[in-house]
Amino acid sequence: MINENAKVIDNYEGQIKINETDKQDLIKKMDSTTPVFEVGIEYNKETTCRDTNSPEYEYKTNNGVVVIENGYAVKKPGRENHLKSIDFGIVERSKQALELNKVIKNAKIILANGNTLINAKIVDGKLEPVNNATLLPESEGANAQLKFEIDNEILEGSELRIEYGLEVKNISEVEYLNEDFYRYGSGHGMNENDLVTLNANDVIDYLDNGININEEENQIGAIIQRETEKQSLITDGLLDESLQQVLKDTVRIFDIKSLSKDLRPIGGDDKTKISIPLITSRILANITTNEINIANSAEIIKVKKSGGATIRVNVLGNYIPSSTNHEFDDSEAPNIVVLPPTGQNLNYTSMILLAISALGLLGIGIILIKKYLKKLH
Numbered sequence: 505m506i507n508e509n510a511k512v513i514d515n516y517e518g519q520i521k522i523n524e525t526d527k528q529d530l531i532k533k534m535d536s537t538t539p540v541f542e543v544g545i546e547y548n549k550e551t552t553c554r555d556t557n558s559p560e561y562e563y564k565t566n567n568g569v570v571v572i573e574n575g576y577a578v579k580k581p582g583r584e585n586h587l588k589s590i591d592f593g594i595v596e597r598s599k600q601a602l603e604l605n606k607v608i609k610n611a612k613i614i615l616a617n618g619n620t621l622i623n624a625k626i627v628d629g630k631l632e633p634v635n636n637a638t639l640l641p642e643s644e645g646a647n648a649q650l651k652f653e654i655d656n657e658i659l660e661g662s663e664l665r666i667e668y669g670l671e672v673k674n675i676s677e678v679e680y681l682n683e684d685f686y687r688y689g690s691g692h693g694m695n696e697n698d699l700v701t702l703n704a705n706d707v708i709d710y711l712d713n714g715i716n717i718n719e720e721e722n723q724i725g726a727i728i729q730r731e732t733e734k735q736s737l738i739t740d741g742l743l744d745e746s747l748q749q750v751l752k753d754t755v756r757i758f759d760i761k762s763l764s765k766d767l768r769p770i771g772g773d774d775k776t777k778i779s780i781p782l783i784t785s786r787i788l789a790n791i792t793t794n795e796i797n798i799a800n801s802a803e804i805i806k807v808k809k810s811g812g813a814t815i816r817v818n819v820l821g822n823y824i825p826s827s828t829n830h831e832f833d834d835s836e837a838p839n840i841v842v843l844p845p846t847g848q849n850l851n852y853t854s855m856i857l858l859a860i861s862a863l864g865l866l867g868i869g870i871i872l873i874k875k876y877l878k879k880l881h
Contacts, residue, residue: 646836
């Protein structure tokens with residue numbers, strides 16, 4: 505091979521001045537080549553190559569001189585040995601994931617006397633027409649806001665009653681616990697009993713600190729409010745350690761077990777998803793400074809699988825409430841905002857009394873000054 509390299513160096517020596525020592529160094533540094541030989545992998549013996557080892561076929565020439573580009577001799581095409589349709593048996597496992605969706609299904613304003621003032625129903629992200637309520641933009645996601653406008657005079661002692669809806673759906677790619685499915689592809693080993701299922705074994709709901717929940721009315725989970733119980737979510741590996749402060753700032757967390765069901769990635773709705781209602785409430789008071797704003801979000805923190813690959817699409821137990829970073833396993837319902845009618849002054853009485861007092865003091869001051877000036881004359 506060294507002799508052949510020397511021939512190449514001799515061919516372009518006329519173009520580049522080179523001494524004998526450098527020439528020998530170049531010969532030693534040049535890449536070695538291997539004669540062409542036919543290779544077959546597994547069942548495929550078809551190859552494409554140029555059947556020659558002659559050095560004159562290896563490099564492009566121009567008038568008998570080897571073509572040089574970027575300091576290297578340019579090889580002719582066709583020297584590669586092509587192997588077609590190689591199957592190394594490497595297959596990516598199906599991606600697995602559960603999707604959680606939390607929406608507002610219904611929200612009511614019930615006055616202190618028991619009469620319903622506003623009954624807002626949301627179906628498929630659209631608010632049914634109702635006075636004093638708007639949903640902007642029309643959406644079921646966290647970017648939307650459901651706004652109520654109520655006179656301050658009737659707000660005191662009224663109740664805001666919210667019905668949320670939680671739904672878990674298996675959005676995984678199909679996977680079977682059968683080796684034939686991966687060895688031979690679709691149509692093989694696809695037995696119903698071997699279909700991989702996912703189960704939302706544990707879901708936590710971050711309740712707004714102003715929201716109340718009745719465990720008897722919601723027989724779907726349990727309230728976690730003691731600090732030791734919250735801390736156990738981290739020590740048990742269900743929540744990330746970065747959520748320490750979030751747990752301290754959240755008064756109550758609702759631990760939901762009733763969304764636990766083996767869900768398939770294919771089939772009817774009753775096989776691929778499960779949904780439940782969640783009823784919450786809050787007693788309202790007069791708005792004196794800021795509007796009332798209620799947020800609510802949830803996350804799947806534990807998944808039970810019947811087998812197959814590890815879930816890598818999302819990370820369980822890492823969601824920070826009200827964060828803009830979302831994964832399939834967490835969801836934030838639209839915020840609910842309660843405010844007085846647009847442009848309403850929030851505290852007429854105090855302002856009027858203040859004005860009257862100021863005018864009264866000003867009048868008394870003027871009278872006293874006049875009396876004092878008369879005495880001086």
